[in-house]
Amino acid sequence: MSKTQESFASTISSEITATLRDAIITGEIAQGSKLSETKLARDFDVSRGPLREAIRNLEGMSLIAYIPQQGARVVTLSKELVLDIYDAREALESKAAALAATNMSSREIDELHRIIDAQGKHMRDNSNAYIPAESDYDFHNTLVRGAKNKVIENALLQRLYYLIKMFRYQNDFANKSTSNSLLEHRQIVYAIELRDPELASVTAKRHIAHTRARIMRRLNALNSANGSKANN
Amino acid sequence: MSKTQESFASTISSEITATLRDAIITGEIAQGSKLSETKLARDFDVSRGPLREAIRNLEGMSLIAYIPQQGARVVTLSKELVLDIYDAREALESKAAALAATNMSSREIDELHRIIDAQGKHMRDNSNAYIPAESDYDFHNTLVRGAKNKVIENALLQRLYYLIKMFRYQNDFANKSTSNSLLEHRQIVYAIELRDPELASVTAKRHIAHTRARIMRRLNALNSANGSKANN
DNA sequence: CGCCTGAAAAATGTCGACAGTTGTTGCGAC
DNA sequence: GTCGCAACAACTGTCGACATTTTTCAGGCG
Incomplete structure (x- = not known):
């Protein structure tokens, strides 16, 4: 990697x-x-x-x-821990989006545009493909840094994102960001451009909540399918 | 201490x-x-x-x-850092309250009642006094643990609360929880009893936001009063 | 007088060894 | 055959010393 x-x-x-x-x-x-x-x-x-x-x-x-x-x-990424991580992420990242709507520089907003435009191009070029994981990290990194809140930035970038990266890397399905994600990314950037913290917060919150829900469905499916295929 | x-x-x-x-x-x-x-x-x-x-x-x-x-x-608790801490806390603790409304046991809710009743008694006995800091910690600790989310619990109890305790200890005014706080504590417990995550989230969010606003006013007042009385 | 230089002092980074605890294994008793 | 105990092995906790880097500060140059 x-x-x-x-x-x-x-x-x-x-x-x-x-x-x-x-x-x-x-x-x-x-x-x-x-x-x-x-x-x-x-x-x-x-x-x-x-x-x-x-x-x-x-x-x-x-x-x-x-x-x-x-x-x-x-650490063992149990189903419970992963869902806990996404709940914490939802709380922190929605706040980060709200703060970004207030504090982000126009230069940083341009950077967000550049990232999602590249994601859009990638999807057009590989019809219906997934957003590359690295590009998704770039988007969220830029968003979080734009909040200009060192505490939230530290919690997300220095702690949660490592765990999420680990989970994604070891669970292929978790990397499959669909075109929905791109749409939601656009909505977040739109809200930030409007300098609307409330809207940015809600859209970011939903984005993470959707991801969490998708993961939960997949984990439940795996659980009921594998039965007692526990690891040592 | x-x-x-x-x-x-x-x-x-x-x-x-x-x-x-x-x-x-x-x-x-x-x-x-x-x-x-x-x-x-x-x-x-x-x-x-x-x-x-x-x-x-x-x-x-x-x-x-x-x-x-x-x-x-x-660490240096600059005005910016303290406000960042409270923004992060608002995000995490409002989510914790929402989760607590779903996950808290009735035994834990009883514990919350016991704490705020003691706070009420303390205020009646010392008309218009402040909530003791330790009692306030107890309330928030119990609330956060009730969320049953190890990630949020860890972020708050093992990181942010130490910083907040440090700030309070070294800034007398930050300890002055008024009767407003007690009222807001009651509202949070009420929402949890109703098993209403949305209400719990909003009331907890406002509680922290109020505290943050009060601290910001005090810090601004100190800043403009002290002028260039910087520390080395 | 101020700034650069460089040697001395002090601090952090790393190492190898010893101490104490935990976990294992094999023997013996039941 | 199973349980319990004891000796052993392996690991973590701690120490003191050495290596390297940073900081300090005195001296000299401009």
Whole structure:
């Protein structure tokens, strides 16, 4: 996968953080599996110090859970957790859209246009295809940054989006943004251009709620189909 | 101050985390000041290892910002950041209230009643007094936990509330919840009892928005009064 | 007088080793 | 054969020291 964010500082721990982050997102390191400091230190050929730092960083991204005296485990994206994530995202991103309607610069709005126009072109060129995941991330990243709220930005970009990326990467169906998504993106940009926070909030809220509902249907279908095909 | 949360594991780093956390919240360690690993390690008479862990933990609570190769600094609660915090809180807590209306057990609703009844009694006994800060925390903690959403709960209880507690502790006026707050608490509980997510969401949203507005007025008043009385 | 330079001081980054805890395994008793 | 206990192995927690980077500040140049 393309690096989520280049995030380089020249420290070993930050490099390991990025490497592990991507390995977790792609599923190369399985959900629920344990991250052994000793083993990883051998693998990366570094001491355990930087590794502990990296694990703490991943904990800050919500990608792992840390239990004292026991170690770190990769988060398990249960159906409940995924739906919780989308509820939280709905709350934060609808507020972000409202704030963006007030605070976004016209230059940033242009950027939103550029992104959704590219999405539209891509759909015309590949009739009825899906929006590329990267392009969808671009749209939401730009929207969130336009809100000019560091707390919301941090919660979404540094925490929830990693989990969502992980979920999408490991569940093909979750990447299938239809033409509905593009339409909803257009509505959000329209509301922001009107400088109408209420409308922007409602349209963004619905956009996320629709995505959540689609995911819930798919997860329920998988559940009833697979029955007891639980993972260890 | 009373310990925010006893959070004991028998590890040194967790104890130091709790101690530093409280020192930052009370302002004993000033906003914007640097946390020197070397110095703190001497003060606590431990090696730098556990201290680095503690600093990472505090970073996870948003109480400090960490800059590679430079170290950790206590967060500075600028007017902009405080208002951002309350906007994020409005988004998350209104959603929490909506979810609580659906998911809260009757036992938990009873707990909410117990809390606001105590608040009412306290106000009658000390005519027109303020709601004690601890009691206000109790109310919101119970509400948020009742939403049964681990992501929202984590964002509020493990991050935003520490910052809010810090702001309140260091700004006396921010603690002055009037009888309005009690009334709004009652409205929220009422909506939850009705199992009406929409009403719960709106009432909670207004409650936070009112608090935010009151704080904004006070901060603006301080700003124009103090002029250039900036801190180093 | 101010600015640049560079060496000294201090701080952060990393390492390897030891201590204490947790989890496992195999033996023995019932 | 099963349960419980003990020795062992593996892992996390902590430490002190070394390496590298940043900061400080005194000296000299313009």
